Structure formats: C-alpha cells, structure tokens
Amino acid sequence: MNGTQTNESSHQSPLSRWVFVVAAIYFLLHLLTATRYGYFRDALYYLACSEHLDWGYVDQPPLIAGLGWVARHTLGTSLPALLFWPALAGAVRVVLTAAFARELGTGRFGTVLAAVLSVTPPVWYVIDHQFAMNPLEPVFWTGCAFVILRMIKTGNSRLWLAFGAIAGLGLQNKYSIAVFAFGLLAGLLLSPHRKLLLTPWLFAGGGVALLIFLPNLLWNMHHHWPFLELMHNIRASGKDVVLSPLAFLAQQILVMGPVSFPFWLAGLLFYLFSRNARHFRTFGWAFVITLAFFLMAHGKNYYSAPAYCIVLAGGAVAAERLLAAPFFEGRPRVRAALRPLAFTWLIVGVLLLLPAFLPVLPVDGYLRFQEHLPFTIPRSEHSHMGAALPQYYADEFNWQEMVQAVVRVYQTLTPEERAKTAIFTNNYGEAAAIDFFGPKYGLPKAISGHQSYFLWGPRNYTGEIVIRIGATIEDVRSGYESVAAAASIENPYALYYETRPILLCRGRKENYQTHWDSVKKWE
Numbered sequence: 001m002n003g004t005q006t007n008e009s010s011h012q013s014p015l016s017r018w019v020f021v022v023a024a025i026y027f028l029l030h031l032l033t034a035t036r037y038g039y040f041r042d043a044l045y046y047l048a049c050s051e052h053l054d055w056g057y058v059d060q061p062p063l064i065a066g067l068g069w070v071a072r073h074t075l076g077t078s079l080p081a082l083l084f085w086p087a088l089a090g091a092v093r094v095v096l097t098a099a100f101a102r103e104l105g106t107g108r109f110g111t112v113l114a115a116v117l118s119v120t121p122p123v124w125y126v127i128d129h130q131f132a133m134n135p136l137e138p139v140f141w142t143g144c145a146f147v148i149l150r151m152i153k154t155g156n157s158r159l160w161l162a163f164g165a166i167a168g169l170g171l172q173n174k175y176s177i178a179v180f181a182f183g184l185l186a187g188l189l190l191s192p193h194r195k196l197l198l199t200p201w202l203f204a205g206g207g208v209a210l211l212i213f214l215p216n217l218l219w220n221m222h223h224h225w226p227f228l229e230l231m232h233n234i235r236a237s238g239k240d241v242v243l244s245p246l247a248f249l250a251q252q253i254l255v256m257g258p259v260s261f262p263f264w265l266a267g268l269l270f271y272l273f274s275r276n277a278r279h280f281r282t283f284g285w286a287f288v289i290t291l292a293f294f295l296m297a298h299g300k301n302y303y304s305a306p307a308y309c310i311v312l313a314g315g316a317v318a319a320e321r322l323l324a325a326p327f328f329e330g331r332p333r334v335r336a337a338l339r340p341l342a343f344t345w346l347i348v349g350v351l352l353l354l355p356a357f358l359p360v361l362p363v364d365g366y367l368r369f370q371e372h373l374p375f376t377i378p379r380s381e382h383s384h385m386g387a388a389l390p391q392y393y394a395d396e397f398n399w400q401e402m403v404q405a406v407v408r409v410y411q412t413l414t415p416e417e418r419a420k421t422a423i424f425t426n427n428y429g430e431a432a433a434i435d436f437f438g439p440k441y442g443l444p445k446a447i448s449g450h451q452s453y454f455l456w457g458p459r460n461y462t463g464e465i466v467i468r469i470g471a472t473i474e475d476v477r478s479g480y481e482s483v484a485a486a487a488s489i490e491n492p493y494a495l496y497y498e499t500r501p502i503l504l505c506r507g508r509k510e511n512y513q514t515h516w517d518s519v520k521k522w523e
Contacts, residue, residue: 015098016108022115023094029358030087030129034080036359037396043082043131044399044432047072049452051435056219057452058226058522063173064133071131077436086135090128093138093309094118100142101313103149104280106320109339114316117263120346122357123255123305126392129358133174134302140170141180141306145283148184152193152279160205167205168212175227180290180307187285192278223455226522230451233523239381242298251301251378252291256308259349260315267314276321283310300380359393363493366393389493398494399433402469405487405502406434407441409467412486422447422461422512424519426470430498434469447512449519458516463508470500481507 049057050068057065067085075081094115101114118124127134143166151159170177188197196202210217220227234240243251253261270277271284290307293299319342322328328335355361355369356377367388370377377390384391406423413421423438425431425448434446446469447458467486468476477483485501510518 013108015095015102016112018112019095019098019115022112022119023091026094026119026128027087027091030083030090030125031080033129033359034083037363037393039079039082039396039399039433039436040130040132040392041395041399041429041432044436045428045451046131047077048428048432048435052452052456054219055215056223056226058455059230059451060133060227061172061174061216062219063136063169068131082131083129086128086131089135089139090124093124093142096139096142096146097309097313100146100149100310101316103146103153104277104313104317106317109323110316110320113319113342114313116343116346117260117312117316118309120260120350121256121305121308122353123302125354125357127302127305130392134305136173137170137177138306138309140166140173140177142309144170144177144181144184145286145310148188148282149280151196152282155196157196157199157201160199160201161208162205164205164208165212168209171209171213172216176303179293180286183286183289183293183307184282186289187282190285191281193282226455230522237523239383239523240298240300241378241380241382243301245295248295248301252304254375254378255301255305257349257353259346260312263315263319264308264311265315266318267311267316270314270318271311274318277314277317280314283314287311301378302380357392359396363389363393363397383497384495387495391495394493394495395429398489398491398498399429400437401489401491402430402498402502403433403437403441403443405489406438406467406469407443409486409502409504410441410443413465417465420461421465421467422458422463423467423469424448425453425468426450426497427521428453430469449516449521451522454516454520454522458512461512463510463512464506466505466508468503468505470497471503472500473503476503476505479509480505481509 046064046068049060049065050072053062053065053069055062071077071082071085075084097118098111098115102111106114124138144163147159147163147166151157151163167177167181170181185197188194256264268284268287271280271282271287277284287307287310291304294303323335323338328338353373355366356373359366361369379385379387379391381391384394387394389397410418410421410423421444423434423444423446425434425446427450428448431446431448431450431453434443438444438446445459447453447456447461463480466480468483473483473485483503483505486504487502489499489501491499512519
C-alpha cells in the first residue's frame, strides 16, 4: 500500500452505536459488582505508592501510582470509585478493538462482532476488576498496533511520533509493552512494509519514547536496577508455577475463553495466510513473536492477553468475509441466521461462566458454582495451591479483619508503648491494608521490607516493640527477646498465610535504624 490510500479511511462511517452499547454494558457490569467482595491486595499497595510519588518503584513504573494520586483527589477511594478507572480502560479496549477491525476493512457486522469478541475473554473480566496496571496494557498495546496499521494504509511515516508517544507512556505503565513493540517492529521487518523502518521518523519516534521513559530509566539506574533484581529473585525462589509449552497454550485457550478461540485463531490465520490480508502480515507475526516470548520465558498465562486485541479484530474480519463468500451468496437465509448465531454463541458462552471471573455471586454461592465447573481455575503461584478461592478473589478478603485484629493488640498497649510500637508486615498487601484501613482506628503507618516499602524505610522505629503480621512464631523467635501470639484471625476465604496470628514482639536484637538492610525482601 502507498500514499494513494491516504484518504481511504477519511470517509469511513463512524463506529456503530452497538459498539458503544457493548462497551457501556461491560463498564456497568464492573461497577455493579464493585462492592461484592473487597479491596484487591495490589490496589491497596498502589494507593500506598500514590502517597510516595516517585519516578519508579521496585516492582512497577510510576504511572499506576500517579493514577492512584488522581483517584484519591478526584472520585475517591471507595470500591466503585477505584474500579471506575480499570472499567473505563476496559471499555476503551472494546472500542479500540472494534476500531481496529474497521481499519482492517470490515463493515458494520464485523465491527460489532469485534466489540463483542473483546468482552468474551475471562481474563479481561478479572483484570478489569482490579485497580492495577494490567487494565491499561491492552489500551497501550492496541494503540501502538493501530498506529502501525495507519502507517501501513497511508504510508505516513510521521506517525512514528505517535507510536513513540504511546509506547513511552506504555513503558511508564508496565515494561512488558517492550515485548509487543519489538514484535510489531519484527513483524514489519518480515513483511513487505519493511520500508517503513527505513525512515528517520522511526528514530524520532524512538526518541519520543525514550524521552517519556527517561525519568523511570534514570530512577532504576540510581537505585541499582531493583526491578531486575526482583525478577531474578522471583525466578530463583521458584514461587511461580512453571508451565510446559503445551500447558501454556492450553491455558491461553482457557483464559481467553473457549468460545472466542475459533475467532482469534481464525484472526491469526487470516493475518498469516489470507491473500486479502497480505498487507497486514505484520500483526500475525507480532502476535506469534509476543506469544512465543512469554511461552519461552515461562511467563504467567495472562502476560500475553493484551496482544489478543489484534487477533480478535482479525477474527471479526475473517468471519465477516467468510459470510460474504460465494458459498453463502445463494443462501441468504443461512447467512442471515449465522450472524445472530455468532453473537448468541459468544454471549451465552460468557454468561454461563461469568461467576468464575466476575464476582456476581455471594462468595458461598461462588464456591458452590466452582464445584460444578468442568475445569480447574489455574493457579499461577505455588502458594495459591489448595486455597478455597482463586487468587484474584482470595486477595480481596481478610484485610479489614486483619486490621481489626491488629487494633485489638495495639489497644492493649499503654500510650507510651504505642508511641514506639512498629507494625511490621510480611508483604506489601498487609502493609498497605494497615495504611488504608488503619488511620480510622488510630494505627500508625506500617513498615515492611517487601518491595517498595523497603525503600520507604523504618520511619522512626527501632524495634523495641513490634506487632508482626504474616509471620509465624518460629520465623521470628530468634530475632526478639520475646514473641507471643496476641490475636487470631479466622477467614476461610483468604490465602492461608494471611490468617496467621498477630504477634507481639519485644526487644528486637537488630535495631531497625542500623540494620534495615537485613529486612529487605524483593520477591
């Protein structure tokens, strides 16, 4: 394609209103279920990060903390207010997927089908129900792909500036966008459109991306690359479940939804083999390269999810063109029946499994529903094995009960003792829960050696009196003069290590002020 096609999409009809109806329904589903369970562990942590604004954190770039700051100063931090942001990102993903399909050349049916396809994957219901980085990923990834698609159609290499801006912002959200960006560039190199790489605008776009990403890059350099250290520690600890290639691919079908599998597979085949898609081979290669990277790197099953927007859009195009094939020209009634059948297949498939990935049922109702599922919901970490609930639900339970148990211990202390009592937690979820729920009970901010809490230090505590959360007596006995279980927690839905007794420790043998490095826990 060349510059003669610059005006091709300038006269495109606007997206069907049904695309926006689908996006609105998806958005409302998340808001209507926002208060069903509770605050997700990571959401509490990102809110804690938003009180320590910086250009980087041990385990993520700064964008989510910035969004947390915006959330706290605008809509607030209630569950509906927090989930507004990921639900909105999910709705934008729906519209972007439909727009991508339209840009590929599909008509009204195909664009609406792409929108419906974009709300079928179970993984996105889970992701978009959490105030976290992951809901923003598909927006940035698909945005980059959309710019490449426009460049292919128009030959306008100045669009590399837009690509660089989106990629730079994506890097400030989550580093994994680099994998998909590489896939897109490699896909261009393997396609007839490799000439788009031979332009100074590519380097200008790279400069824009680097300029946007530079503050976080400098932060990582200044702190001696904590994210790389974290990734090394995670691999060395063996905490993640490592999947075989076949298991990884099988879980792709599961987390993206069995009902959408024929469509995204058709979309991938469309990009790679259809003569009508020869100008769009880039996206087939980008998807294959991205999926192959996470497979070989033993990534979690949801790491590749943002790449599916482009193959779902391709699947919508393939379905529309299939129904326009000569076979159906003489069978208009068959074609007329197949279109609503496609939507029915997708919608019914989602509704049948919806409680498995969106909290539409009370927790006891969900547990009964889970018993009848024809599959086991995958666990991504060994510590999640044996839990009553999948991790994305379990991590919404127990936080307030834990804080109330700490309050009971804290209130047994004299005012003089409270002034020098540290609340030390085993992980950032526990610390962030103390920081979020604790102030209304008069609790001080927590300290921890986990992730970015380590960088925030011991405050003014020495360890003379410490309330420990998430540890066993055996774990900490040797570090203090005395250790006693002071309060218990009972919650059958939380992960087991979040229901350990609250410990009251006295006389820490290593002063926090002089031995803070010994509590460092990046894993």
